[in-house]
Amino acid sequence: MLTSTRSTITFDKKNVDDRTLLKLYKNMLKPRLIEEKMLILLRQGKISKWFSGIGQEAISVGVTMALDNEEYILPMHRNLGVFTSRNIPLHRLFSQWQGKANGFTKGRDRSFHFGTQEYNIVGMISHLGPQLGVADGIALASLLKNKKQVTAVFTGEGGTSEGDFHEALNVASVWQLPVLFCVENNGYGLSTPTNEQYRCKDIADRGKGYGMESFILDGNNVIEVYSKIKKLAQSIRKRPRPILVEFKTFRMRGHEEASGTKYVPKALLQEWAKKDPLENFQAYLKDEKILTEKQVVAIKEGFVHEINENLQIAFDEAPIVADLTTELNDIYKPFEYKEVNPNSETEELRLIDAISQGLKQSMQQHKDLVIMGQDVAEYGGVFKITDGFVKEFGKERVRNTPICESAIVEAGMGLSIAGIKSVVEMQFADFVTSGFNPVVNYLAKSHYRWNQQADVVLRMPCGGGVAAGPFHSQTNEAWFTKTPGLKVVYPAFPYDAKGLLATAINDPNPVLFFEHKALYRSIRQDVPIDYYTIPFGKAALLKEGNDITIISYGAGIHWALETLVNNSDISADLIDLRTLQPLDTETIYNSVRKTGKVIVLQEDSLFGGIASDISALIMEHCFEDLDAPVKRVASLETPIPFINQLEDQYMAKGRFEDSLKELLAY
Structure with missing residues (x-):
């Protein structure tokens, strides 16, 4: 605790009223007290792991308070202040960390690896990068629905080395998506310091390369964070565009508690300890006569009581009882198949024509369905399946993408979170390797983990017999039949392809729809002209x-x-x-x-x-x-x-x- 009332951070309240200042203080204090309690419970073996955000609370709290509650935030494992500032009941958080049923993942995932639609929060996965592209998808949905909302997504300085970061920034810039990319530069990626992570002076410099505004903020100054983010958010709502914000801060504890901080020079730790965002802000509020010591004691006592009361609720909750039926039933979102029978009128179609016709009719059935892929718009795709679609449906719904499979799969996930279906065309099924991680770790696992469907169809032109070589001819379905949570469809005839594609798009679960290139123009069949469906799981x-x-x-x-x-x-x-x-x-x-x-x-x-x-x-x-x-x-x-x-x-x-x-x- 700092003994001096003299702040080492320069605060300027500007137009922030005293009531908001007190709320910022309380919202920083609460996660700090929770963390201190969690560190005790960790040592007692009552929780399994902890990623500390001590020293970084100003960022989580400032960003969250600057946004509207209806706007999505995609936090990481040091952003407890996001969850508490959104007023998630503490007993549910404590149940989550103890693997209890009242948590958000039914004991299936730990820590902050969860999302909640009720509070418009989408949690991370351990691979870090994919959530950046997911934020793109949520922001795209905001544009398409004209909601005038901002999506904020967090990553660390280490995460900016991942390809997903660069893909997500590029897509957001090209599409002018209303995303706040929040980079918490806290000095270390586990034990690797920033000078071994990147060579540019500041991460914010990378914004220039993607044609977007970027800013550097003192991540330990909660007034600066709150005021600037609030201003940026208001601007983005009026003129949608992405903005990159780098928050300079420091991680005062280990990457997670087991790793410790022995690799950090003591002088550096001491220097940053003097910049503690909570203690400095508390001292400032006292100096400004906005907060008294008596109030500090009362506020802390109230939070400690709330924490202990909610902890007891979580402790008293019965352990999860493994139930085989529940586990298996939660892999997929329930889908009530509705059979649609066509009339008797048919026409002879090639496989490629049947897929194109089925896709077009699904676009007509689902008025907000979005198609994304390389060259799918005016060019019509390399196989011309979406030829003419832009004229009928417009470029908002038929979207050319940069060459970044990972970010586009993730954007599909983001659209699903925001309630919009999407079809993503892999130009060739082989190229899915560039987006493999979000397919098998995000799309496949989201419903099982936190009850969030991934309403995405991946079209997969595949197969040999066309002299296209090792990178354009694979039939890689086995990569995905192995992965629980995915559905895999592989028609051989035009009739089946059209009806199964309609079902794939209706199904709220992720579907990989394989289309054999050698059959595109070689197989013909009489196909009903009307829209119709064919059930999955029926040979x-x-x-x-x-x-x-x-x-x-x-x-x-x-x-x-x-x-x-x-x-x-x-x-x-x-x-x-x-x-x-x-x-x-x-x-x-x-x-x-x-x-x-x-x-x-x-x-x-x-x-x-x-x-x-x-x-x-x-x-x-x-x-x-x-x-x-x-x-x-x-x-x-x-x-x-x-x-x-x-x-x-x-x-x-x-x-x-x-x-x-x-x-x-x-």
Whole structure:
């Protein structure tokens, strides 16, 4: 505690009234007292981990009080003041940190890894960077709905080294999104000092490179933080644009308590201790006769009582009882499928035309549905699926994006948080690797973690047979069927593609919609003109026979059909899975029990593919019905090559017929 009433920070109250000054003080004091209590509980083993924000309270409190309660804030793990300033009941926070049911994640995530729509707060994930792009999406929704609101998102100086930071700033600048990018420069990323994190003088300098205003504020001066952010927020509401703000501050404790501060020079700690934002502000208020020592004691006593009372509520709450049904049911947001049947009028369409028509009709069904992707606007996408969409729906809803897959997937998540559906086109499914983290760690896990749906469809043009080489020809569905929380759709025919795409867009959960490029213009079918839907998890039985069951999807279905045409004596059930997650195991098991032999064909390489899981399921559930081992046929265990001689050798198609006959002869 500082003994002198002389402040080491220069405060200028300007036009801030005394009532607001007292509120700023109380809102800083409360998280400080909570933290001091949490550090005791940590040592007692009553909470598992703690990331201290002591010394940084002025930033969280100043920013939060400067914004309207309806405006979203995306904080990090040192921003307790955001949560308390938004008046979240303390017993719910304490339950969260103890893994109790009254928390926000049902014991599934810890610390500040949660969000709450009730208080317009969206918490972080451990990867830090993705929340910056999510803020872009929320801000985009504000623009589209003309809400005139600001979105504030926090990161640390270490987080500015991540690619997500640069992508998010670029997108926000290009689209002029109303985002406040708040960088808490507290000296260290865990133990790595700032001079090993970046070479520019100030992080705020980076704003110039993205064509946005930037400011440097004293993060320990709560009046400066509050006044400047309030002014910037008012300006952004009138003229939407992103602004980068760097707050100079310091982390007075370890990255988390276990890491300590031995790597920090003692003189540096002592210097910053003199700049304590709370103690300096308290001294200033006393000097200005706005606060008395008697008031300080009374305020502290009131907070201590509130903290202890709410802690007891959390302590008294029963531990979570693991329930298998609850866990499995919370992976996805419940979706009540509504079947829409078309009339009898049809037209012959290629696969690519059916997808385009289905996407257009979904844009008409959902008046705020947004399409995002590289070159999807005037150019119509590299495959021309969105050709003409800008003319009908406008550039607000059909949005060209910079080449930044990660930020755009995250923006889709942000739109979902703000209540808007989106379709994100990966120019090629291969490019999803540049946005892999937000797909598998943000979209997939958000509903399970804090009951927030990720209403995003990722369109995935994929597949070989077009001599496009290792980076434009992969069928990478197995990366995502492995990840709980994602749905994976892979149609082989125009009729299915149109109806399944409509369902994917209706579904509030994240869906990866695979479209085989080699089938785009080679497969034709009569397709209903009207809008219609097809349910997920229902395979199509294309042919019926008694000798063998053939299971496939995508291009593999057409390879199997060709083989059966060339071998009319083979009596086979041919199952087109259509959706890989959810998987129609009932149709698979019924067929296998009838035929006793099964071969699974996939275009992907063999090891770790969906065929392996299907084979394992059949062995576990239909073993006694089998007359032969389950056979898997897949492409070579190499990257997919470019030249046709090598690509033909790579593809599973050339090995399927021999494998089928070999199994029949077993």
